[in-house]
Amino acid sequence: xxxxxxxxxxxxxxxxxxxxxxxxxxPARTDALLRALDLPRRDKKNLExxxxxxxxHHRLLRLRGGLWTLPDKLENLTGRxxxxxxxxxxxxxxxxxxxxxxxxxxxxARDVHIPVxxxxxxxxxxxxxxxxxxxxxxxPSPEGRIVAVEERTLTExxxxxxxxxxxxxxxxxxDSRLPVAFSxxxxxxxxxxxxxxxLLAPEKQLASDLWSARILGDYGHEDSMAVQEELVxxxxxxxxxxxxxxxxxxxxxxxxxxxxxxxxREDLRRFPLVTIDGEDARDFDDAIHVxxxxxxxxxxxxxxxxxxxVRPRGEGRPGALDGEAQTRGNSWYFPLSVExxxxxxxxxDLCSLRPGEDRLAMLVGIPFSADGTPGEARFSPAVMxxxxxxxxxxxxxxxxxxxxxxxxxxxxxxDGQAVLDMLEQALALAALLxxxxxxxxxxxxxxxxxxxxxxxxxxxxxxxxxxxxDIHRLVEEFMIAANEAVARRLRDAELxxxxxxxxxxxxxxxxxxxxxxxxxxxxxxxxNAARLRDVLDRAKGTEKEFPVSRLCLRAMPQAxxxxxxxxxFGLASQAYCHFTSPIRRYADLLTHRALKTALGVPAGALPAxxxxxxxxxxxxxxxRAAMACEREMERxxxxxxxxxxxxxxxxxxxxxxxxxxxxxxxxxMPVEGMIxxxxxxxxxxxxxARAMSLTGRHSGVAWRMGQSLEVILSHVSLGRLEIRLMxxxxxxxxxxxRRAGRRAGHEKRGKKRPEQARxxxxxxxxxxxxxTGRRGR
Numbered sequence: 001x002x003x004x005x006x007x008x009x010x011x012x013x014x015x016x017x018x019x020x021x022x023x024x025x026x027p028a029r030t031d032a033l034l035r036a037l038d039l040p041r042r043d044k045k046n047l048e049x050x051x052x053x054x055x056x057h058h059r060l061l062r063l064r065g066g067l068w069t070l071p072d073k074l075e076n077l078t079g080r081x082x083x084x085x086x087x088x089x090x091x092x093x094x095x096x097x098x099x100x101x102x103x104x105x106x107x108x109a110r111d112v113h114i115p116v117x118x119x120x121x122x123x124x125x126x127x128x129x130x131x132x133x134x135x136x137x138x139x140p141s142p143e144g145r146i147v148a149v150e151e152r153t154l155t156e157x158x159x160x161x162x163x164x165x166x167x168x169x170x171x172x173x174x175d176s177r178l179p180v181a182f183s184x185x186x187x188x189x190x191x192x193x194x195x196x197x198x199l200l201a202p203e204k205q206l207a208s209d210l211w212s213a214r215i216l217g218d219y220g221h222e223d224s225m226a227v228q229e230e231l232v233x234x235x236x237x238x239x240x241x242x243x244x245x246x247x248x249x250x251x252x253x254x255x256x257x258x259x260x261x262x263x264x265r266e267d268l269r270r271f272p273l274v275t276i277d278g279e280d281a282r283d284f285d286d287a288i289h290v291x292x293x294x295x296x297x298x299x300x301x302x303x304x305x306x307x308x309x310v311r312p313r314g315e316g317r318p319g320a321l322d323g324e325a326q327t328r329g330n331s332w333y334f335p336l337s338v339e340x341x342x343x344x345x346x347x348x349d350l351c352s353l354r355p356g357e358d359r360l361a362m363l364v365g366i367p368f369s370a371d372g373t374p375g376e377a378r379f380s381p382a383v384m385x386x387x388x389x390x391x392x393x394x395x396x397x398x399x400x401x402x403x404x405x406x407x408x409x410x411x412x413x414x415d416g417q418a419v420l421d422m423l424e425q426a427l428a429l430a431a432l433l434x435x436x437x438x439x440x441x442x443x444x445x446x447x448x449x450x451x452x453x454x455x456x457x458x459x460x461x462x463x464x465x466x467x468x469x470d471i472h473r474l475v476e477e478f479m480i481a482a483n484e485a486v487a488r489r490l491r492d493a494e495l496x497x498x499x500x501x502x503x504x505x506x507x508x509x510x511x512x513x514x515x516x517x518x519x520x521x522x523x524x525x526x527x528n529a530a531r532l533r534d535v536l537d538r539a540k541g542t543e544k545e546f547p548v549s550r551l552c553l554r555a556m557p558q559a560x561x562x563x564x565x566x567x568x569f570g571l572a573s574q575a576y577c578h579f580t581s582p583i584r585r586y587a588d589l590l591t592h593r594a595l596k597t598a599l600g601v602p603a604g605a606l607p608a609x610x611x612x613x614x615x616x617x618x619x620x621x622x623x624r625a626a627m628a629c630e631r632e633m634e635r636x637x638x639x640x641x642x643x644x645x646x647x648x649x650x651x652x653x654x655x656x657x658x659x660x661x662x663x664x665x666x667x668x669m670p671v672e673g674m675i676x677x678x679x680x681x682x683x684x685x686x687x688x689a690r691a692m693s694l695t696g697r698h699s700g701v702a703w704r705m706g707q708s709l710e711v712i713l714s715h716v717s718l719g720r721l722e723i724r725l726m727x728x729x730x731x732x733x734x735x736x737x738r739r740a741g742r743r744a745g746h747e748k749r750g751k752k753r754p755e756q757a758r759x760x761x762x763x764x765x766x767x768x769x770x771x772t773g774r775r776g777r
Contacts, residue, residue, distance in 0.1 A: 012037050017050055018059060018070070027067035058120055058147045061131055071147040074131040078150055079112065083124035083177035085720060087116035091130050091144065112144040120146040121208065124177040125237070127151035154202070156216060157182070158231050160719075161196045171198060171213070174222070175235055176720045182213040197222045199234065222718065223643070224458030228636040229334045236629045239328045242343050245320035250343040253309055253350060257360055261308070264601070266363055266380045272387040272418045273302055275353050276475050279391045282338050283331075284353040285583040287361075287386050288478050290426040296369045297429045301482040302384045304351045305360040306582035307592040310342065312604040321346075326615065329622020331584035332629060335452065335637070340584070347583050355386045362592055364482040364579070368429060372436040377485035381601060387415045395471045399427055430474035433481060441530055441572040444537075445549045450634045450670045452641065463641035463669045479580045480571060487577040490594050491565060496608035497594035498587050498616055500576045502559040502568040504529055512690070513555035519691040520544060520706030529569070544706045547655035547665055551705070558624075561587050561616040563608075587619050635721045638671035642716050642723060649728065654707045657694055659687035662703050664711055664725055673723035675711065681730060700733030707731055 012020070020036045021028065028036070030048055039047060051068055054060040061071050079091040090111040112130050122128045130144040159171035159182055169184040174197060182200055192198055197220065200213040219227045233240070242250075273287040289300040313319025325341050332339040340347040353359050363382040367375035388410075397406035398420065411417045438444070448465035455461050483500070490497045505513070514527045517535055522544070524531040532552055539548040556569065561578075568576040579595070582588040596603035607615050652673075656663035661676040677685050680703065683696035693704040709731070715724040 011043065011046055012039070012050075014050065014054055014059075017047070017054065021060065021068055022070055022073075027063055027069040027073075029066050029068070033068065061145055061147070063133060064135060071131040071145075074133070076129055076131050076147070077112070078127060078129050080153075081114070081119070081122045081124065081126045081128045081146065082111075083119065083122075083179075085176045087119070087179075089114050089119065089124070089177075090141065091128060091146070094127070111141050113141040114144055114146055118145040119179075120149070121205075122146045122149050123152065123154055123180065124175065125153045127153060152202075153237075154178075156234050157200050157202060157213070158219070158234055159198055159200050159213075161192050161194050161198065164191060164194060167191065169198075171200065174231060174719060180209050180211055182211050184213050184215060186215070192218050196220060197227065197231075223640060225452075225454050225460060225637070225640065226336060226458050228640065229336055229633065232334070232629050232633050232636065233339070235632065236625055238332050238625075238629060239339050242324055243320060245318065246324040247343055249318055249320045250345040253345070255350070257358075261360065262383055264381060265360070266382040268300065268302060268361070268363065268382050268384040269358070271300065271384075272415045272422055273300065273384055274388045274390050274419055274423070275355070275386055276390045276392065276395060276471065279393065281391075283340070283347045283351075283583045284386070284389065285351065286479065286482075286580045287353050287384065288426065288475070290422055290429050292425050293367065296367065296372075297425065299366045299368065299429065299478060299481060301364045301366075301478055301580065302353070302361040302382060303364070303482070303580050303588075303592075304353055304583055305362050305381065305592070306342070306346070306351050306589055307362075307596060307603050308360050309346060309350060310589060312593075314605060317604075325586050325589065326618065329586050329619045330626055332626045334629070334633060341586065342583060351583050353384070353386045355389045358383060358385050362595065364485055366481055366485055368433075372429075372432040374481065374485065377489065379486070379489060379595060379599060381596070381599070388413060388419055390419075392469070392471045392475075395423065396469050399423060400470060426478075427470070427474060430470070430477040433477040434473060437477070437480070437572065438533070441533060443533055443552070443570045443572075444540075445553055445570065446540075447546060447549050447553070448670055450637060452637050460637055460640035463637055463671070465668075465670055480573075483577055483579050484573055484575065486579040486591060486595055487573075487575040490577070490591070490598060491575050493598045495594050495598055496563060496606050496612050497577065497591055498561040498563060498612070498619070499565045500559060500568060500578050500587070501562050501564075501566045502570045502576075503557045503566055504569045505556045509555045513552065515690045516551060516692040516705050517548070519693055519704050520548065522548065522706070543653045543667065543708055546670070547653055547706065550655065560620045561623075563612045563616065586622075587616075590615070632721070634670065636718070638669065639716050639718045639721060639723065641669065642671065642713060643718065646713050646716060649710055649712050650725075652709060652711055652725075654703060654705055654709065657687070657692045657703060657705060659694075662694065664709065671723065673711070673713070673725040675725045675727055679714075679726055681727075696733075699730075701730050702733070703731060 017033070017037070020033055024032065024036060030044060030051065034041065034044060034047060037047070051060060055062055058071065061069055061074065063069060077093050079093040081089055081091050083089040090113055092111050112132065114130070127150045128146045129148040129150055131147050133143045133145065157178065158174040160174060161169050162172050163170040167186045169186060169192065171182040171184055173180065182202065183206060184200065196218060198215055199217040199219065201216050202211045202213050204212045206212055219230065222228065222231070271289045273289045275284040275287045277284060285304040287302045291298045310321045310325060311317045311319065312322045321342065328341045331341045342351070353361070361382045361384045363380045364377060366377045369375065394406060397403040398410050407420070410420055446468060448468060450463060451466040452460050452463040487499065510527070510529060514524060517524065522535050522538055524535050536549060536552065539545045559568070559570070565575055567574055577591050578585055578588045579591045580588065582592050590607070593603040594606055597606060651667040652664040653667065654662050655665040655672055659677070661674050663672045663674055665672050677694065680694065681696065681699065681701065683699050683701070685694040685696055687694055691704070693702050695702045710728040711725040712728055714726045716722070
């Protein structure tokens, strides 16, 4: 029987649409799919709705140009997702592929850019599967879409209580990079108050952006340093408790060494070796002694012999301590606490070079001529006894400032006068070594560390720069000398160990750096890497010193551990390694084992070849994670310190320029805030990436790297770690334009981009709603 005129076949199901896409064997537009499915033109809208619905469930991908394809038709890889607070992010490919998914290895394993809206259900730090998009990516990075979450890695999420309904809480993560909310049932007990910070365990997905969760802990208010420190540890999954096996192995170690442990060791107990650390140091792993000789000096650096106690698995040793140390990679330092690489029984006791106590050590002895040239170093296992535990500031008072009270306190200790006399020689040798290193082209990136004070409630009441002086540099020079001596010895012995490598910056980065430096008024005499020291020397002591040092640091590759020697650009060293901190760095522990092997002292099997390379990758990853913790902690400290000071004025210097605004580093604290482009005045601004500047089209006002300015603190968001600033004055125009030096708040309004105007109106509405007026406009 023939079909009636009004008959329409049923619209294809989702599975039929997917089969049609797969059958085409190439990306297809909607019109091609209409023909493949034998659909009339009037069904195009329905088909598009079906396609977008399948894309929302990650079963289809929409490419540029309106093309549709299956995720499996593109190259897929797995990696760890790093979300950005504004949306999107990057995926770092894993070294080992998941079943059925390719993995990139080697130098081509670049991070994959994930645009905003293409992250799927992924959370920050998830292990995800990515489909790589064909064509040009995001700058040097390929572009991809997240098509599946392979592993949800966050098991604990700090979140704020935003709403209470009966005994149900609605919570938002404290980390703005997590695009979800949580519904929490509180069946009994006291309800957390609104705004409280909780630690939640996600349980079940209720909707695309809503999960159920249970409460693990209640932090209370988040305006204390302790709570912020805990947040950073959770956000970065910092190591916490040691395994039972590691603690048991540490507990089984003898509290005092045996007589046979001294066999073959040089006795250094007759020398007044001292440790020099910060006031809040928790482990002491190196001590120094300098002796004047007829031809110059003799430097002794004694380093805790951690490798005597922490052995790799084998020869009847469980290796639990070694495995734990390798997993942690390094100690993780925070303002109020430390997560050590080794259990406290070793890091704070058995291995720590505490004053007046005999300790096993490894000795590096280096003769230096009168002009600072090193002679042939000698190495030996040793036993030592620290004569004093000194701090940087104590020695500054004694050696640099010659304060009578400080001198009397030091010389009043046992062996105090001998220690003081030795340190005078040490100061002279360190100054000579510093000059020698400067002549060979070593860079002096003397960046300050953050320091803060808290009140009784743990709130930050002051934040500033931790002062560095020549006592810090004294210790650094001796550690560098010891590390270089060990690296040369192991290189010549051709033993497998990890170099500390700092590659030269590539030509493009150097070109961009020199353009930025020239814009800041620091054009070097010749554009090559060797001239960077001249630039740093010119900036030293000026308000540009710290921004310029950070700019140079960002232009260079990150230092790393690897088995192959490429030299250390920053130190201008031909061979360098880490040896002097085995209590807190696993790389140093490996170097100790290699040195013992070179000396014929049993230390366990050395990793080599691909195994050593994998160890290096793990250590590098841990180091980057610990550094990310430190950066976030400093940012949180800055936000806490500035929270009570909204509306106040600050001096600063422009430390960075982008198309969306300028970064200003405050003069009295190591904190950067942002002035957004729409807050720079009523004008169109053109961004010059080469000159690192924003220039007003109508006013001619130019904002450049290194400019000093006065700003007002507009807003601090602890949740977004955002510090918003407003300018209080305009810089000189490049040409013509408005009269320079006028207050930014008195400029005549001119043309403005639509998005800037919208942002302006949004802030005005927010200000009216909160009762906070806008300042500095």
